[in-house]
Amino acid sequence: MAQRFDLPEIIPVFPLPGALLLPRARLPLHLFEPRYLAMLEDVLKTRERLIGMVQPNPAPGRDGCTGLHRIGCVGRVTQFSETEDGRYMITLTGLSRFRMTEEVEGFTPYRRVRVCWDSFDRDMGPTETDPGFDRDGFMNLLSRYFNARALETDWESLEQADDELLINSLSMLLGFEPEEKQALLEAPSLATRRETLVMLLEYALRGGDNEDIVQ
Structure with a gap:
């Protein structure tokens, strides 16, 4: 895995709206647009093989990064395969979050940005734990959410997953809105991400913007 000093500027x-990548997690992606196929081709020529995942931002652009949230997460291409019609299936393994400072002009069909890695030191460290995690209460809440949405899952795998894998996997996979995904990404620690996730699950069970309560 890359070290902090190996990460480029x-x-x-x-x-990609709704696509969330977190440190030490894996995100499968399907690339088919010509500009992103060109991006992958260029990335695979580099030693680091890094791609930054960011959420589009409908708010007016600031700091030279129009239409993008300033905080994203970079991942390393750890698996890739080409289909017969020229598309690619890839897997990104999350390394670290970053803060964009400006967009870099150039001749590539895809976007490139200058980034700062400060404030995200824990991302390159060991797996996080959550000492205050009430797993029984959380699993009960999650069960209510899945029942309300008629969703199915492998409950045995969820029960056996460690704190970080459980919280981060659910943050990435559940169908939250892009702005909610961004809030999960920007949570400074695993504990605050878990608190944000609980809030989103409870909000959904209350019916979101609707007044009807989901029982």
């Missing part, structure tokens, strides 16, 4: 970014 300029990275390509892939804006």
Whole structure:
């Protein structure tokens, strides 16, 4: 895995609504647009093989990064395969979050940004734990959410997953809105991400913007 000093100042970014990547997690992606196929081709020529995942931002752009949230997460291409019609299936393994400072002009069909890695030191450290995690209460809440949405899952695997894998996997996989995914990404620690996730699950069970309560 890359060390902090190996991370470059300029990275390509892939804006994809609702696609969340977190440190030490894996995100499968399907690439088929010509500009992102070109991005992958260029990335695979580098030693680091890094792609930054960011959420589009409908708010007015600031700091030279129009239409993008400033905080994203970079991942390393750890698996890739080509289909017969020229598309690619890849897997990104999350390394560290970053803060974009400006967009870099150039001749590539995809976007590149200058980034700062400060404030995200814990991302490159060991697996996080959550000492205050009430797992029984959380699993009960999650069960209510899955029942309300008529969703199925492998409950045995969820029960056996460690704190970080459980919280981060659910943050990435559940169908939250892009702004909610961004809030999960920006949570400074695993404990605050778990608190944010609980809040989103409870909000959904109350019916979201609707007044009807989901029983």
